[in-house]
Amino acid sequence: MFNHIIVRKPGCSVVDGLTTAKLGRPIYAKAMAQHAEYVKAMESCGVLVKALDADEAYPDSCFVEDTAVVCEKLAVITNPGAPSRKGETRAVRRALDEFYTDFEFIREPGTLEGGDVMQVGNHFYIGISTRTNEAGARQFIDILKNYGFSGSIIHLKKLFHLKTGVSFIGDHTLLVAGELIDHPDFAEFGKIIIDEDEMYAANVIEMNGHLVIPAGFPKAEAKLLAAGYATKAVDLSEFQKIDGGLTCLSLRF
Numbered sequence: 001m002f003n004h005i006i007v008r009k010p011g012c013s014v015v016d017g018l019t020t021a022k023l024g025r026p027i028y029a030k031a032m033a034q035h036a037e038y039v040k041a042m043e044s045c046g047v048l049v050k051a052l053d054a055d056e057a058y059p060d061s062c063f064v065e066d067t068a069v070v071c072e073k074l075a076v077i078t079n080p081g082a083p084s085r086k087g088e089t090r091a092v093r094r095a096l097d098e099f100y101t102d103f104e105f106i107r108e109p110g111t112l113e114g115g116d117v118m119q120v121g122n123h124f125y126i127g128i129s130t131r132t133n134e135a136g137a138r139q140f141i142d143i144l145k146n147y148g149f150s151g152s153i154i155h156l157k158k159l160f161h162l163k164t165g166v167s168f169i170g171d172h173t174l175l176v177a178g179e180l181i182d183h184p185d186f187a188e189f190g191k192i193i194i195d196e197d198e199m200y201a202a203n204v205i206e207m208n209g210h211l212v213i214p215a216g217f218p219k220a221e222a223k224l225l226a227a228g229y230a231t232k233a234v235d236l237s238e239f240q241k242i243d244g245g246l247t248c249l250s251l252r253f
Contacts, residue, residue, distance in 0.1 A: 001208060002045075002046075002047050002207055002208055002252050002253060003047060003048065003253070004047055004048050004049075004050065004099060004252075004253055005042055005047050005048075005049050005050070005250040005251060005252045005253075006049075006050045006051075006052065006064055006092070006095055006096070006250060006251040007035070007038075007039060007042075007049060007050070007051050007052065007062075007064060007249060007250050008051070008052040008053075008054065008055070008061055008062050008064050008091075008092075009032070009035060009051060009052070009053060009054040009062065010028070010031050010032060010035055010054060010062040011054035011055060011056040011058075011059070011061070011062075012028055012054075012056060013056045013057075013058070013059040014026055014028060014031055014059055014060075014062060014238075014242070015027075015028055015059075016059045017059040017060045017241075017242030017243075017244075018059070018060055018082055018084065018085075018242065018243065019241060019242045019243050020160060020243055021240060021241055021242065021243055023240060023241040024241055025241065026238040026239070026241045026242060027238055030237075030238050031238035031239065034234070034235055034236055034237070034238055034239065035062065035239075035249070037234055037235065038234050038236070038246075038249055038250075039051065041212055041232045041234050042205075042207065042212065042250065044210075044232065045207040045208045045209075045210045045212070045232070046208050047207070047208070047252070050095060050098070052064070052091060052092075052095055055088070055091065057087070058084070058085065058087060058088050059084075059242075060082070060084070060085055060088070060242065060244075061085075061088045061091075062239075062244070062249060063115075063244050063248040063249060064088075064092055064248075064249070064250060064251050065114040065115055065247050065248045065249070065250060065251060066078065066080055066085065066088075066113040066114045066115050066131075066248065067080065067085075067088050067089045067092040067114065067251075068089070068092050068093075068096060068114060068251055069112075069114050069117050069124075069140070070096070070100070070251050070252070070253045071119060071149075071253065072253070073102065073147045073148075073149075074100065074102040074103065074104060074143075074147055075096045075099075075100040075102070075103050075104075076103075076104045076105070076106065076112075076140060076143060077089050077092070077093050077096075077103060077104070077105045077106070078106050078111075078112045078113055078114060078136075079105075079106040079107065079108065079110060079111050079112060079136060080111065080112075080113050080131065081111035081112075081113055081129075081130065081131030081132055081133065081136075082131060092251070096251075099253065102147075104143045106136050106139050106140060107139065109133070109135050110133060110135035110136030110137075110138070110139045110140075111131060111132055111133045111135070111136045112126075112132050112133075112136035112137065112139070112140055113129075113131040113132050113161065114251075115131070115160075115161030115162065115163050115164070115245075115247065115248055116128075116129050116131065116132040116137075116161050116162045116163070117140070117162065117163075118162055118163055118166060118167070118168055119168070120168045122148065122149050122150060123149070123150045123151065123152070124140070124141075124144055124149060124150070124151040124152075125151070125152060125154055125162060125166075125185065126140060126141070126151055126152070126153050126154065126162070127153075127154050127155075127156045127159070127161060127162025127163075128153060128154070128155045128156060129156045129159065129160065129161055129162065130160070131160075131161065132161075134153070137151075137153050141153075152185060154180075154183065154185055156179070157179050158178065158179055159178060159179060159180070160243055162180075163203055163245070163247050164199075164202065164203060164245065165177045165178045165179065165180045165199070165202050166180045166186070166202060167202060167203055167204045167205075167206070167247070168206065169192075169204065169206045169211060169229065170206050171190070172188075172189055172190055173189060173190040173191065173192065173227075174186055174189045174190070174191050174192070175191075175192050175194060175201075175202055175204055175220075175224075176191050176192070176193060176194065176202060177193070177194035177195075177196070177199045177201075177202035178196065178199055178202075181193055192223050192224065192227060193223075194220050194223075195219055195220070198217040198219055198220045200214055200217065200240055200245065201213060201214055201217035201220035201221075202220075203245035203246050203247055203248075204246055204247075205246050205247055205250075205252070207252070209230065210230050210231070210232055211224060211229045211230065211231045211232070212231075212232045212233075212234060212246055213231050213232070213233050213234070213246070214233065214234065214235070214236050214240075214245065214246060215233035215234055215235040215236075216233075216235065216237070221233065234246065236249075
């Protein structure tokens, strides 16, 4: 059960966000409207939203998930792998003071971004990507052990972040795409497979009995509806242009 989320409004500088997507530059006004609809969708799932002001110094700072990993026992402040994003963690740390007393930190030379971390119960899967390195993942696992959690590492070959290709949607089930479909670490899970041409739809949020999904991916939505999931679709086309998905836009706890 989630009670709170933290988001950060996109600034005008979001049009200069880092990207590998080759989908063009975001349209700022459209990104703002989509972000507002995202917040409404999350509120409709029964959570209280704390919205941080935009920070023009950091074009990617609306993607707050990368700056911290939060769970019921602690908050881990990450060390983003992109040099231009390192300063984003300070404001998020201050915002989390309202909710947490136990904080841990990922230190150099380790890097870790929340988009590479997926929690399933008391276990965390950590992707090694261009943004998260093995030193950061090992630090994170050591932290987890001190709080009664466990963690394991998944080396990514093509995916930008771990959760670009996999989402836990409850009931021991994963939404999964690409290189992770047959990954041995996920062999024991039930799976709903996302087609290659709709891979963006593999990143979703299970929120208090609802599944928040990206709009515009009819095959993925049909599979989820057929499996009995209650879906809420949100258009995130402008954030897709800068490698951002649904989970990237919030911290949920």
